Structures are given as C-alpha cells and as structure tokens.
Amino acid sequence: MAETHDILVIEHVSKQFYGVQALRDVSLRVGRAMIFGIVGPNGAGKTTLFNIVSGAYPPTSGFVIFEGKDITQLPAAETARLGIARTFQIVHSFRNMTVLDNVIVGCGHRVYGKVSRLASEYKTYEIRGKSMALLQMVGLAEHADTLAGKLPIAQQRRMEVARALALDPKLLLLDEPCAGLTYGETESLMDLVYKVRETGVTVVMVEHNMGVIMNLCDEVAVLDFGVKIAQGSPHEIAIDPRVIEAYLGKEA
Amino acid sequence: MYYATVAITVGIFMMLTMGLNIITGYTGQVSLGHAAFFGIGAYTSALLSVKAGVPFWFALPLAGLITAAIGAILGAISTRLHDDSLAITTIGINFVVVSVFQYTQFFGGALGIGGIRYPSVFGHTLTKPEYLLVVVLCILLGIWFDRRLVRSWLGLALRAVGQNEEAAQSLGVPSARFKIAAFAIGTAYAGVAGSLYAHFMTFINARDFGFPTSISIISMAVFGGLGTLRGAILGSLALGLAPEVFRPLVNYRNLMYGALLVLMMRFQPSGLIGDGSFIWESRQRVTLRLYKPKAVSGGEK
Numbered sequence: 001m002a003e004t005h006d007i008l009v010i011e012h013v014s015k016q017f018y019g020v021q022a023l024r025d026v027s028l029r030v031g032r033a034m035i036f037g038i039v040g041p042n043g044a045g046k047t048t049l050f051n052i053v054s055g056a057y058p059p060t061s062g063f064v065i066f067e068g069k070d071i072t073q074l075p076a077a078e079t080a081r082l083g084i085a086r087t088f089q090i091v092h093s094f095r096n097m098t099v100l101d102n103v104i105v106g107c108g109h110r111v112y113g114k115v116s117r118l119a120s121e122y123k124t125y126e127i128r129g130k131s132m133a134l135l136q137m138v139g140l141a142e143h144a145d146t147l148a149g150k151l152p153i154a155q156q157r158r159m160e161v162a163r164a165l166a167l168d169p170k171l172l173l174l175d176e177p178c179a180g181l182t183y184g185e186t187e188s189l190m191d192l193v194y195k196v197r198e199t200g201v202t203v204v205m206v207e208h209n210m211g212v213i214m215n216l217c218d219e220v221a222v223l224d225f226g227v228k229i230a231q232g233s234p235h236e237i238a239i240d241p242r243v244i245e246a247y248l249g250k251e252a
Numbered sequence: 253m254y255y256a257t258v259a260i261t262v263g264i265f266m267m268l269t270m271g272l273n274i275i276t277g278y279t280g281q282v283s284l285g286h287a288a289f290f291g292i293g294a295y296t297s298a299l300l301s302v303k304a305g306v307p308f309w310f311a312l313p314l315a316g317l318i319t320a321a322i323g324a325i326l327g328a329i330s331t332r333l334h335d336d337s338l339a340i341t342t343i344g345i346n347f348v349v350v351s352v353f354q355y356t357q358f359f360g361g362a363l364g365i366g367g368i369r370y371p372s373v374f375g376h377t378l379t380k381p382e383y384l385l386v387v388v389l390c391i392l393l394g395i396w397f398d399r400r401l402v403r404s405w406l407g408l409a410l411r412a413v414g415q416n417e418e419a420a421q422s423l424g425v426p427s428a429r430f431k432i433a434a435f436a437i438g439t440a441y442a443g444v445a446g447s448l449y450a451h452f453m454t455f456i457n458a459r460d461f462g463f464p465t466s467i468s469i470i471s472m473a474v475f476g477g478l479g480t481l482r483g484a485i486l487g488s489l490a491l492g493l494a495p496e497v498f499r500p501l502v503n504y505r506n507l508m509y510g511a512l513l514v515l516m517m518r519f520q521p522s523g524l525i526g527d528g529s530f531i532w533e534s535r536q537r538v539t540l541r542l543y544k545p546k547a548v549s550g551g552e553k
C-alpha cells in the first residue's frame with residue numbers, strides 16, 4: 001500500500017489565531033522522495049501549515065504524523081532533530097555570522113542535546129568539510145567567509161537551503177524559495193531542488209510561480225482561505241475550475 | 253595608590269561588561285538589570301566572609317557559582333519573555349533585588365555590610381597593586397573562557413539564538429535551555445565582579461547595585477560594540493576611565509552614559525569597534541587590501 005510509505009500525514013488540522021481561522025480541517029499525505037507543491041492565494045494558510053508541521057506552534061486541533069510518529073506537539077528543535085528541515089518565506093539568516101557558520105549551526109543537531117559535547121570546538125576538519133560541500137552544492141563556496149547579512153537575498157535563500165540540508169533531513173520544507181529571484185536564479189534553484197530530491201529527501205514547497213510548480217512537482221495541493229480545495233498532479237490542478245476560481249475570482 | 257584604585261574599579265566593570273556581553277551581545281537577551289547580579293555576588297561574598305569566616309579565595313569562586321545559580325533561575329523565568337517585556341522584567345528584577353538587600357536585616361538593611369575582610373596570603377594582607385593583580389588575573393580568566401566559548405558548540409548556539417531564535421530552533425537548537433545557560437554564564441562573571449568589589453571596598457551598600465549601575469554596564473557594552481569581546485573590553489576601559497580623566501564630569505557620569513547610549517544607538521548601533529561599525533569595517537578593508545595579493549597567489553596553487 002502506498003499509504004504506509006507516506007512520510008508525512010496531516011490529519012484534520014485546524015489553526016485559529018484569535019479571530020482568524022488560518023487553517024480549517026486540512027488533511028493531506030506526502031509520499032516519500034517526491035516533490036510536493038502547495039499553492040494558494042495570499043493568506044491561504046500555507047506558511048501556517050509549514051509552521052505547524054515544523055513545530056513552530058501546535059495546531060488548534062488535528063494531528064501531524066511524520067514517519068509514523070505523532071509529532072503534533074513537538075517543538076521545532078525536536079522536529080528538526082527527527083529530520084524535518086525548513087527555509088523561511090522571509091529570510092532568517094544569522095546576519096552577523098559567516099555563511100559557513102550559518103551552515104554549521106545546522107550540523108550541530110546531534111550535539112545540542114548532549115551537555116558533554118557542547119564545550120568542544122565546532123569548527124573541526126570534518127564539520128568544515130561537510131559544510132563546505134553543502135555550500136559547494138548551492139554555489140556559495142566562495143562566500144563561505146562572508147557575513148551572511150551582507151549577501152543579496154537570493155544568495156541568502158540558497159544559504160538557508162544549505163543550512164537546512166546540514167540537518168541531514170528526510171523532509172525539507174521550502175517556503176516560497178523562488179520569491180524575488182530573477183529568471184536565471186529561479187532556474188538554478190529548481191536544479192538545486194531536483195538535486196536534493198535525488199539524494200532521497202522529500203521536498204514540500206510553497207510556490208506562487210506556476211512555471212516552477214508545473215516543472216518540478218509530482219503532486220500539488222491547493223489551499224484557499226484555510227481550506228484544501230484540490231489536490232492532484234500539476235496538470236490536473238491547472239485546469240481544475242475550483243482552482244481557477246480561487247485564483248481569478250468568481251466570474252459573473 | 254590612586255591609579256590602582258581606578259584600575260581596579262575599571263577592571264571590575266570590565267568583568268561585568270564581559271558577562272553582559274554574553275547575555276545580551278551573543279544571546280540577544282536584553283538585560284537592564286545586570287547590576288542585580290553584581291550585588292548578589294557582592295552580598296554572597298560579603299556574608300560568606302563576615303558571617304562564616306570564609307577566606308576571600310574561596311568566597312570568590314563561590315560567589316560566582318551562587319550568582320550563576322540564581323541567574324539561571326531568573327533566566328528560566330525570562331525565557332518566556334521577549335525583547336521589550338524582557339527588558340522591563342530585568343529592570344524589575346534589579347529593583348526587587350536592591351529592595352531585598354535594603355530592607356532585610358539579614359543583609360544588613362539600609363546600613364549595608366561592613367567589615368568585609370581584605371584578602372590576605374599567609375598572613376600578608378594584599379596591597380592595592382597586588383589586589384589589582386588578582387583583578388587582572390580574573391579578567392584574563394574571563395577572556396580565556398570567552399574565547400573558548402565562542403569557538404565551542406555552546407557559543408555557536410548562543411549566537412544563533414541571539415541572531416534569529418526561530419531559525420536556531422528550526423536547526424535543532426532548544427533555545428530556552430541555551431538562554432538559561434547564557435544567563436548562568438553571564439551572571440557568573442557578575443558574581444565574581446561582585447566579590448572583587450566587596451572585598452576591595454570592605455563595605456557594601458545596596459545602593460551600589462541599583463539601576464543606574466546597570467545602565468553604566470550596558471552603556472559600556474553598547475559603546476564598545478555589543479556582541480564582541482573587544483567591544484566589551486574597549487567600552488569598559490573608555491567609559492570607566494573617562495570620568496577619571498575628565499574629573500569635572502564625575503558628577504555627570506550618568507548623564508554622560510545616557511547621552512552616549514542615545515548617540516551610539518542613533519549613529520553607530522554596532523558600537524565603536526563592533527562588527528559592522530565604521531572603524532572595524534575600515535580596518536578590515538585595509539587588511540584586505542594588504543593581504544589580497546598573497547591570498548590570490550595562494551588560491552591559484
């Protein structure tokens with residue numbers, strides 16, 4: 001059964017912020033090693049869904065199951081250690097650290113829980129090698145010693161991907177990775193996502209750029225006003241009348 | 253003797269600023285009540301000395317440890333607070349601690365604690381220059397610890413939490429625990445500074461550890477450049493010596509610190525020599541220009 005291989009299962013998740021119902025009874029399943037897209041108009045609840053999966057805050061109701069384990073109430077630091085990595089819609093760099101150190105923070109996920117290892121030096125030969133390889137992969141190796149805050153946004157986005165990969169994740173959540181990128185930058189980011197998937201990592205991405213979704217995603221879910229209104233292959237989604245309506249507004 | 257007194261005072265403030273730099277500079281937890289821990293260290297050491305006859309050499313590290321423990325507890329309370337509310341809470345902590353000292357008989361009440369013994373070695377009471385040496389050794393130890401911290405996983409995690417807590421958590425850093433660690437370490441510095449102060453003055457009063465003292469400490473950290481050890485050292489040196497160099501200013505010390513704080517925030521938020529400050533950036537541009545040819549030829553091999 002395909003279902004038993006699903007890496008991420010979201011069941012009846014709702015989230016309420018004071019007066020705002022950001023998510024309403026959303027359920028979806030993400031299969032292993034696929035690239036799964038989430039689309040929807042502004043304010044549809046896409047980022048909220050990522051925050052719930054990654055443990056930034058718990059849902060008001062519903063469950064999140066990762067690799068068969070209930071992670072609904074786990075905080076972000078623990079979901080990270082289980083193998084859920086993410087990037088942010090608005091870049092979240094450690095601005096006054098070098099690009100290399102930014103990536104190394106992600107390499108420490110096995111250390112932070114062990115008091116005995118916290119005192120040891122972080123920049124070992126091995127850790128530096130691993131981080132440089134990741135920076136090479138995202139094309140930032142020559143900026144390793146630059147302060148992260150000095151990089152243009154497009155490069156900080158790539159750095160966030162490298163940093164997330166430093167967790168050795170099984171699931172990578174990308175929140176609008178192509179926002180604000182030029183055509184060329186978008187192309188190379190798509191290549192990068194492909195490469196990541198080739199290594200066996202499951203990718204879930206929120207993306208407004210339909211070209212990116214059509215090219216990359218195996219499956220797409222559509223959110224509108226906190227409700228999942230459709231799910232299917234990119235081509236099915238593109239011609240789904242409910243989706244067209246959500247994006248273009250009801251005609252007549 | 254006068255110079256030794258000034259140097260000892262500046263040295264004590266250097267310890268305080270280095271500790272605050274770990275809490276506020278590295279870990280981003282704004283503390284406007286650092287003097288409370290200075291006071292806790294001083295009172296701990298004074299009581300150990302006066303009431304229990306503990307020699308300075310044991311009272312000093314004990315003051316550091318006990319202050320760290322109290323700092324960790326207050327840090328644990330603070331982990332639920334952010335930015336503004338944390339800043340206000342730490343001010344509150346400062347006032348509460350001062351009041352407890354001032355109105356509790358056990359802590360000497362309004363009179364404070366006197367008769368604290370000046371340290372001695374084998375019956376020889378230290379001279380002021382010798383005491384200065386002790387202060388300098390404590391500072392060197394503090395600097396060594398800071399350098400080790402910055403190179404360790406612990407230090408990396410603290411800086412990550414300080415620069416973007418949400419990102420740090422998403423990378424597996426349990427931020428609350430690390431904030432508590434930062435408070436424990438930073439207040440340990442303050443505890444040692446308090447002990448050095450108590451045994452040097454031999455008489456302490458709750459007023460010495462009030463909110464204005466906290467403002468002095470944060471001014472030093474901000475002036476030099478929050479988030480860097482060199483900034484903490486330079487800031488405490490400069491602001492600690494300024495009132496001595498310009499004697500007429502002594503009575504306007506707080507006014508001067510306050511004004512500097514405002515000016516720095518407006519024109520050089522990274523401090524005099526912090527990362528991103530005008531001076532530090534220029535220095536790096538110069539070094540880059542000087543070393544570039546070498547680096548290029550090295551890279552071609």
Ligand SMILES: Nc1ncnc2c1ncn2[C@@H]1O[C@H](COP(=O)(O)OP(=O)(O)OP(=O)(O)O)[C@@H](O)[C@H]1O
Pocket residue numbers: 017020021022040041042043044045046047048049089
């Ligand atoms: N922390 C919060 N507190 C209150 N309301 C929130 C919070 N986070 C999100 N919301 C609200 O929840 C709704 C969904 O927001 P969300 O950020 O998930 O949308 P999104 O689909 O990611 O939109 P965008 O495409 O603009 O990024 C919005 O109405 C938003 O204002």
Ligand SMILES: [Mg+2]
Pocket residue numbers: 046047048089
């Ligand atoms: Mg969003």
